[in-house]
Amino acid sequence: MPTLDDVRLTAAGLPGSDERATTGGAAWFVRSKLYAWECHPWPSIPDDVRAVIASELVVAAKVADPIDALALVEMRPDVFLRTTTAWNEPKIAFRMAAIEVDHLAELITEAWRAQAPRYLRREFDAGA
Template sequence: MPDLDDVRRTANRLPGSEERATTGGAAWFVRNKLYAWECHPWPSIPDDVREIIAAELVVGVKVADPVDAFALREMAPDVFLDQTTRWGEPKVAFRMAGIEPDHLAELVTEAWRVQAPKYLRRELFGDES
């Protein structure tokens, strides 16, 4: 089962990525834009989702479009949680216990790509604009 060290290893390979400790746990930023974070059971989160987050490790990531988050939730509803809050949309939260390491690396890298400026994306991916 992947853990925060797996998120950390992926994030450390991404240009401009920075880990910060927040009141909710670990969080990763690129150029001061949040792209991945350890979820915390805040009171503003719906009760059913808050219970899951309180009981196990859940990570959230930014996604390019709300449709992407919907597709992930539809693909694996036992892994990808319903909406946590409306803040910071679009995003998706997932149970780390249900994620394969390769998929975790893909989710974190894509979240970084969504938030990273073009010059950093070019540094990692080449000619991408």
């Protein structure tokens, strides 16, 4: 089962990425733009989703396209949670106990790409 240390390991390899502690837990930013975070059971989250977040580790990440998030939820409802807030920003929340480490790394990297400036994406791609 992946942990926040697996998120940290992936984020550490992404240019310009930094981790900050927030009131909801750990969060990762690139150039002050949030791209992944530990979910907290805030009152604004629907009751059924809040119950999952309160009982296990859930991480959320930005996605480039909300259609991608919807597709993930439909393909793997055991891993991905439906939208966690009324705000319709493109993001996806997933249960850490149910996701594979490789898929986690891919999601974190793609979330970083969605927020990173072009020059950092080029730097990352040149090093890959």
